[in-house]
Amino acid sequence: MAAAIIDAVLIQFIKYMSKGVVSKEEDYSQWYNDLVIKADMAEYSPVKGCMIIKPYGYSIWEKMQAVLDVMFKETGHVNAYFPLFIPKSFLSKEAAHVEGFAKECAVVTHYRLKNDGEGNIIVDPDAKLEEELIVRPTSETIIWNTYRGWIQSYRDLPILVNQWANVVRWEMRTRLFLRTTEFLWQEGHTAHATAEEAIVETEQMLNVYADFVENWLALPVIRGKKTANERFAGALDTYCIEALMQDGKALQAGTSHFLGQNFAKAFDVKFTNRENKLDYVWATSWGVSTRLIGALIMAHSDDAGLVLPPKLAPIQVVVVPIYKHEEELENIAAYVKGLTAELKAKNISVKFDKRDTHRPGAKFAEYELKGVPLRVAIGSRDMQNGTVELARRDTKTKETVAQEGLSVKIEALLEEIQQNIYQKALKFKTENTIEVDTYDEFKRLLDEQPGFLSAHWDGTPETEQQIKDETKATIRCIPLDNKQEEGKCILTGKPSKQRVIFARAY
């Protein structure tokens, strides 16, 4: 008896080792790293802090891009492209901006290498640039320098431009997808005649992001504003969406900034308004990055691998044939051909994995690891009975269903899975968003049940900083739809009119 139990444990251990994914409970951050690598999303590169996004991971980014791009265009934006390099002097024109980014800039100082005569390739000291170039950490400066030439009159406004690009921020500590030295993103940069219009734009784009993350990533978010401490360098107001990961830590999933006239003033971008008066242009910028892939992985996955929402899954349905002889496979393949055509007509992506180099069990495990939402297994028994085995990734349940009407059922199931994943995440977020009224309780919850803590704050940067120093929790945001209520700051006891959201964050 005891031996049998030990054997069972041993078998589990061996399975875990071969799959190579540490459990979520055991070590959340190791679990996350393992998943990214084992699910073939990305790998480490020879350059510290930079990663190689592999085809499977990149195809998720492509899907995100495709959806967001449509959303941007539907709200009137157009795409353009600005240089990777920014003259060093540009960065320093906006004081807060340079303050925020100076410490994480990659700098280009030379433009040529040469052979030193001993077989070594060295930087050619004679090829020093007159002015150093910064590899963009974000593009406000070069874009606003450009906008100066595009804008003379209110008739030239608004300018609603987005760019898909890579940026570099030399962070000290990096994490796959969540914070890498180089990352891919989109950055919108708009110019407006009035503050009101710019604020409307800022809020509109925040809502676009929130809709996208909730409906496509199946991840509920809190929409809010950042406090002054957490604001983007150079912004008057930073709006954000904050999501909660399964370990109770918050992740900023997107930001939209109201930049006021800061960049227009720094780059001297003036226009003549309807009253024939010169004024500075009002600005916004907004962005989401490949960090969203990290959010997607962290939010839904389990110890068996990724759990991808159907709407963003590169493969929505995988078909695994089970056969002993070639003619059985041909028989199954003939049926699958029809099924595939039906599914494709419904815009559902299907992979028929008929590799004979891997056995069915290995394929099952592989697609679970990769988070494919639905798996169809078909063997000779099914072909005789007119059935298939249908397994869903989110619940890990299997059922035998009729081949008749299968594509309709699959279509409905994919929708159901999308909803189910969202509801599960919503439940988690709701259960882990807790109102706290004392500092002791606040600290206890951070250690025992981390999540979003809704608490009163006296509104001062000093208090915010002290709480951060003492607990590592930061104010994630002041929710936009916040109810106003009288209360006392959890740290100082001073009066407060509303609660704000605290959490430890990535």
Add this chain to the structure above:
RNA sequence: CGGGGUGUAGCGUAGCCCGGUAUCGCGCCACAUUUGGGAUGUGGAGGCCGCAGGUUCGAAUCCUGCCACCCCGACCA
């Protein structure tokens, strides 16, 4: 930059204290048998033991120097 740790096959590792040309698992290749939850057997390929120097008849092992990476902290609109 401070504290700690690790470098051995594609990956994960044993060997190091006590010197004799490297162990095991996964993966890879071939063949056969298999295929409804991660197959089995037989055979095979693959190693500047992080780099450089030293001690020694002989170094993965001992000594010196260097390099790289990882973890914790600082940092992270």
